[in-house]
Amino acid sequence: MKCDEFETHLDEILDERRRPEWDAQLREHSACCPRCRDLASAYGVLLEGFRSMKTPECPADMSTRVLESHLSRPRLTFPARAALPAAAAAALFSTAAAILVAVFLTRDAQHEQVALVAPPVAQAPIAQDPVAQAKVKQIEQIKFELEQWKKVPLVGAVFASAADNDKSTDPYEELAKGTGRSLANVVLRMPGIAGPRGVRPLQPSYGPEGVGVWPTQMSDELRPVTASVTETFDLILDTLPITFWASNTRDS
Amino acid sequence: MSDDVRELVDRCLRGDQSAMLQLVDTYRGQVFGLCYRMLRHRQDAEDVTQESFVRALKSLHRWDSEREFLPWLLAIAGNRCRTLLSTRKRQPAATSLVEQVSDKTLEHAAAKNLAEEVELALETLRDEYRQAFLLFHQHELSYQEISEALDCPLGTVKTWVHRARRELIARLAQRGVVQEIKNEVRRV
Numbered sequence: 001m002k003c004d005e006f007e008t009h010l011d012e013i014l015d016e017r018r019r020p021e022w023d024a025q026l027r028e029h030s031a032c033c034p035r036c037r038d039l040a041s042a043y044g045v046l047l048e049g050f051r052s053m054k055t056p057e058c059p060a061d062m063s064t065r066v067l068e069s070h071l072s073r074p075r076l077t078f079p080a081r082a083a084l085p086a087a088a089a090a091a092l093f094s095t096a097a098a099i100l101v102a103v104f105l106t107r108d109a110q111h112e113q114v115a116l117v118a119p120p121v122a123q124a125p126i127a128q129d130p131v132a133q134a135k136v137k138q139i140e141q142i143k144f145e146l147e148q149w150k151k152v153p154l155v156g157a158v159f160a161s162a163a164d165n166d167k168s169t170d171p172y173e174e175l176a177k178g179t180g181r182s183l184a185n186v187v188l189r190m191p192g193i194a195g196p197r198g199v200r201p202l203q204p205s206y207g208p209e210g211v212g213v214w215p216t217q218m219s220d221e222l223r224p225v226t227a228s229v230t231e232t233f234d235l236i237l238d239t240l241p242i243t244f245w246a247s248n249t250r251d252s
Numbered sequence: 253m254s255d256d257v258r259e260l261v262d263r264c265l266r267g268d269q270s271a272m273l274q275l276v277d278t279y280r281g282q283v284f285g286l287c288y289r290m291l292r293h294r295q296d297a298e299d300v301t302q303e304s305f306v307r308a309l310k311s312l313h314r315w316d317s318e319r320e321f322l323p324w325l326l327a328i329a330g331n332r333c334r335t336l337l338s339t340r341k342r343q344p345a346a347t348s349l350v351e352q353v354s355d356k357t358l359e360h361a362a363a364k365n366l367a368e369e370v371e372l373a374l375e376t377l378r379d380e381y382r383q384a385f386l387l388f389h390q391h392e393l394s395y396q397e398i399s400e401a402l403d404c405p406l407g408t409v410k411t412w413v414h415r416a417r418r419e420l421i422a423r424l425a426q427r428g429v430v431q432e433i434k435n436e437v438r439r440v
Contacts, residue, residue, distance in 0.1 A: 011414050011417075014417070015395070015410070015413075017392070038430075039421075041430070042421045042424065042425065042430045043417065043421065045366065045424065045429070045430055046370060046417065046420050046421055046424060046430075047389070048366065049366035049367050049369060049370035049424075050367075050370050050389055050390075052365075052366060052367040053289075053367040053370060053371055054367065055284070055285045055288050055289070056288060056294055057281075058280045058281050058283075058284035058285075058298075058301065059298060062276060062277075062280045062284070062298070062301060062302065062305075063272075063273040063274075063276035063277045063280065064273070065302050066272070066276045066302055066305040066306055066309070067269060067272055067273055067276070069302060069306045070272065070305075070306050070309045070310070071269075073306070073310070
């Protein structure tokens with residue numbers, strides 16, 4: 001063993017928590033090398049001195065102090081959710097309003113274009129109790145209305161139905177040409193025109209009472225709003241590529 | 253690791269105060285020992301020991317039960333000590349001055365025994381070296397455990413411990429301690 005290997009080996013012995021004096025290689029080299037012998041001795045002295053160091057006792061009441069301190073600390077609480085910035089709130093509100101208006105507008109358009117089929121013939125009442133009869137009728141009426149609502153197509157169905165066979169007799173196309181409006185605009189504004197675009201003619205249908213049944217109409221208070229929104233919608237339809245899409249769909 | 257510690261920790265996590273007391277009582281000696289050796293100031297060591305346990309109880313849920321508990325706890329204590337030491341370095345005020353005067357007094361009074369000399373020599377080490385040396389030789393943690401506790405590579409920990417030994421010996425030799433006692437040790 002060389003001197004430069006001695007210290008490395010000494011470190012390894014100490015790392016393994018073994019006593020250097022018990023290692024044969026170290027003992028052999030230190031017997032013929034005073035410098036390395038001194039080094040080994042110095043390590044021994046260091047560890048001996050370290051082991052003889054005295055540490056004062058930890059106070060016996062440490063556990064109670066810790067517990068008191070631990071319990072007296074305020075629990076972590078999450079900060080209150082910060083209020084939305086005004087701009088974000090305004091954006092959120094306007095988005096919600098736009099969705100709401102769009103839903104109403106869509107429903108309105110659907111009402112106009114839906115052709116309701118004749119209701120099934122009401123069966124003769126069995127119960128003699130007028131209150132019960134009224135209730136049964138009311139239930140039948142609701143059921144009927146629900147059935148009709150299921151038949152209400154989406155606005156997109158108007159465009160979907162545009163791909164049709166007979167293009168020559170398309171009243172929408174004629175109207176579009178005559179008014180100078182886009183085809184999509186005409187279809188959306190006048191959904192009741194019968195023709196190859198697949199919109200069924202507008203007809204009132206009849207419920208169990210024989211009264212014309214129409215899907216719930218929009219309240220009068222909302223009409224000014226919807227009118228202005230419709231105008232905006234028209235403007236958008238005239239400018240957005242949606243009109244090209246509608247024309248392409250029709251031609252394809 | 254014994255299941256006793258895991259059970260004790262589980263009870264602490266459930267809010268059992270007697271378990272918390274038991275946990276502190278079990279490890280207070282080792283934590284205080286490290287703090288005292290790191291700080292060489294009894295009152296600071298007590299404060300840091302208390303703070304370390306409070307922190308440990310607060311973050312007990314983060315302890316990985318697959319690993320040993322003591323290295324994790326000593327790592328918290330070591331970190332608190334190093335924070336305090338760095339604060340002392342930034343603020344060489346009253347406390348630090350008192351300690352320095354005390355140290356000088358000790359130095360000039362010529363430490364009477366080997367333990368005091370080693371204690372003085374330890375103080376000259378870098379904080380990382382001292383912490384690694386103490387964890388290895390005083391608390392007998394493995395290099396792997398120290399590496400995990402200090403969150404640094406195992407090779408780095410080994411280097412720190414080796415350098416700590418060499419610097420301590422150099423310091424003892426500088427003060428003539430090694431030469432004096434060398435013969436006694438050899439005799440033994």
